[in-house]
Amino acid sequence: xxxxxxxxxxxxxxxxxxxxxxxxxxxxxxxxxxxxxxxxxxxxxxxxxxxxxxxxxxxxxxxxxxxxxxxxxxxxxxxxxxxxxxxxxxxxxxxxxxxxxxxxxxxxxxxxxxxxxxxxxxxxxxxxxxxxxxxxxxxxxxxxxxxxxxxxxxxxxxxxxxxxxxxxxxxxxxxxxxxxxxxxxxxxxxxxxxxxxxxxxxxxxxxxxxxxxxxxxxxxxxxxxxxxxxxxxxxxxxxxxxxxxxxxxxxxxxxxxxxxxxxxxxxxxxxxxxxxxxxxxxxxxxxxxxxxxxxxxxxxxxxxxxxxxxxxxxxxxxxxxxxxxxxxxxxxxxxxxxxxxxxxxxxxxxxxxxxxxxxxxxxxxxxxxxxxxxxxxxxxxxxxxxxxxxxxxxxxxxxxxxxxxxxxxxxxxxxxxxxxxxxxxxxxxxxxxxxxxxxxxxxxxxxxxxxxxxxxxxxxxxxxxxxxxxxxx
Ligand SMILES: Cc1cc2nc3c(=O)[nH]c(=O)nc-3n(C[C@H](O)[C@H](O)[C@H](O)COP(=O)(O)O)c2cc1C
Numbered sequence: 001x002x003x004x005x006x007x008x009x010x011x012x013x014x015x016x017x018x019x020x021x022x023x024x025x026x027x028x029x030x031x032x033x034x035x036x037x038x039x040x041x042x043x044x045x046x047x048x049x050x051x052x053x054x055x056x057x058x059x060x061x062x063x064x065x066x067x068x069x070x071x072x073x074x075x076x077x078x079x080x081x082x083x084x085x086x087x088x089x090x091x092x093x094x095x096x097x098x099x100x101x102x103x104x105x106x107x108x109x110x111x112x113x114x115x116x117x118x119x120x121x122x123x124x125x126x127x128x129x130x131x132x133x134x135x136x137x138x139x140x141x142x143x144x145x146x147x148x149x150x151x152x153x154x155x156x157x158x159x160x161x162x163x164x165x166x167x168x169x170x171x172x173x174x175x176x177x178x179x180x181x182x183x184x185x186x187x188x189x190x191x192x193x194x195x196x197x198x199x200x201x202x203x204x205x206x207x208x209x210x211x212x213x214x215x216x217x218x219x220x221x222x223x224x225x226x227x228x229x230x231x232x233x234x235x236x237x238x239x240x241x242x243x244x245x246x247x248x249x250x251x252x253x254x255x256x257x258x259x260x261x262x263x264x265x266x267x268x269x270x271x272x273x274x275x276x277x278x279x280x281x282x283x284x285x286x287x288x289x290x291x292x293x294x295x296x297x298x299x300x301x302x303x304x305x306x307x308x309x310x311x312x313x314x315x316x317x318x319x320x321x322x323x324x325x326x327x328x329x330x331x332x333x334x335x336x337x338x339x340x341x342x343x344x345x346x347x348x349x350x351x352x353x354x355x356x357x358x359x360x361x362x363x364x365x366x367x368x369x370x371x372x373x374x375x376x377x378x379x380x381x382x383x384x385x386x387x388x389x390x391x392x393x394x395x396x397x398x399x400x401x402x403x404x405x406x407x408x409x410x411x412x413x414x415x416x417x418x419x420x421x422x423x424x425x426x427x428x429x430x431x432x433x434x435x436x437x438x439x440x441x442x443x444x445x446x447x448x449x450x451x452x453x454x455x456x457x458x459x460x461x462x463x464x465x466x467x468x469x470x471x472x473x
Contacts, residue, residue, distance in 0.1 A: 031093025076116025148239030
C-alpha cells in the first residue's frame with residue numbers, strides 16, 4: 001500500500017472552541033438523557049433524570065452535588081485540589097455541582113483554609129474551574145456564606161490529629177495560625193460551645209451594613225466568574241441561622257427579639273442578592289434545631305418561639321419565595337449542642353416534603369443520607385422534592401448518577417472519554433421486550449481495555465479489519 005492509498009480519516013477532532021487548550025467536545029451534557037428515538041428505554045425515563053430549567057439555566061438531571069467544605073483553599077482561593085475534586089464530579093454526570101461554603105468576608109470563614117470571595121484577586125481561581133466545567137457542558141454554582149460564631153476553627157482532620165495526640169483544649173484557631181479569635185462575629189455574644197468555641201462579639205449595626213455590602217460585592221464577583229447559580233448559606237448554625245434562631249439571637253435592636261426582626265437580615269441579604277443576580281438563586285436553611293426532646297415544643301404556650309423549628313421555617317421560606325428565591329435547600333440542625341438528631345436514610349426529607357406542601361412558588365431540594373438510586377428517584381417521582389442533593393455519597397461513589405441510570409434502566413450520556421466504561425448502560429433496548437439484547441451501544445464495543453477500538457456501524461459486506469495481527473505490518 002502506498003502512502004497515498006492509506007485510508008485517511010477525514011475529520012478533525014471535535015473540540016471546544018475558544019477553550020485555552022485542547023478539550024474534547026462533549027456531545028451533550030454528561031448525565032443528560034440520551035434521545036429516546038435511539039434509546040427506546042428512555043421513552044418514559046425516571047424522574048431523577050428529567051432535566052430542570054430555572055431562569056434559563058438547564059440542569060440536565062435532578063441528582064445534584066451538595067456543597068462540601070474542603071478546607072483546602074489558599075487565602076480563600078480555589079486551588080488545584082478544587083479543580084480535581086469538582087472537575088471529577090463534572091465528568092461524572094451530576095445535574096449540578098455546588099462549590100463549598102465560600103466566605104464573603106475573611107472572618108466569615110469556618111477555618112483559615114476555607115474558600116472565600118471577599119476580594120477580586122480570588123476571582124481567577126474560581127473562573128478556571130467554572131470555565132472547565134462549562135467547557136464540558138456542566139452546571140456549577142457556589143454557596144455564599146458567613147460562619148458567624150462557628151468561625152476561626154481548625155479543619156476537622158487537624159483537630160482529629162491533635163486529639164489523637166492527646167490534645168483536650170479548645171477549638172479556636174489563634175492568630176499565629178491564621179485565625180481571628182477576637183473578631184468572631186455573631187448576632188449576640190453567646191458562644192456555640194463555651195470553652196470549646198470562640199466567645200463571639202455581638203455585631204454592630206455598622207458591621208451588619210458592611211456585611212450586606214460584602215454579599216453584594218461577592219455577587220459581582222460571581223458574575224465575573226460566570227457561575228450558573230448562587231446559594232445563600234442560612235443553615236447549620238452559621239451566621240444567618242444564628243440570626244433567625246431565638247437561642248442565638250437575643251439582640252434588642254431591629255435585628256433581634258420578634259420573629260420578624262430575627263429573619264430581617266437573611267431577608268435583606270436575599271433581596272439585595274436577588275436584585276443583583278438574575279440567574280437562579282437558592283437558599284439553604286436548617287428546618288429545625290432538633291430540640292423538641294430537650295426543650296419541648298418550638299412554640300411555647302404564650303405564643304413565643306423557644307427555638308428554631310419547622311413552623312418558623314415554613315413562614316421564612318414563603319417570604320424567601322416571595323422575594324424570588326428559586327429553590328430552598330432543606331437541611332437541619334447545627335445551632336445547638338443539645339440537638340437530638342434522628343439520623344437515618346432520608347432523615348431530613350419530611351421537612352422538605354412539608355415545605356413542598358405548604359409553600360408556594362419555590363422548588364425544593366432534599367438532602368441527607370440519600371445514597372441509593374431508587375431512594376433518590378422515588379423522592380422525585382413521589383413529588384416530595386424537586387431535586388436531591390448528595391454529599392458523602394459523592395465522595396464514596398462519584399459515579400452515582402451514571403450508576404443510578406444503569407440501575408434504573410435508563411441511558412444517559414457519559415463523558416466521551418469514559419464511554420467505553422458504560423457499555424452496559426448504553427445498550428439500546430425496548431423496555432417492553434425483556435428478551436431483546438441488541439448490541440448497538442453508543443458506537444462502542446464491549447471489549448475491555450482495547451485502546452481505540454470502535455464499533456463500526458452495521459454496513460453490508462464483511463466486517464472491516466481493525467487490528468493487524470502482526471505489529472508493524
Ligand atoms: C465534607 C463535608 C463538607 C460539608 N460542607 C458543607 C458546606 O460547605 N455547606 C453546607 O451547607 N453543608 C456542608 N456539608 C453538609 C452537606 O452539604 C450535607 O448537607 C450533609 O452532609 C448531609 O448530606 P449527606 O448525608 O448526603 O452527606 C458538608 C458535608 C460534608 C460531608
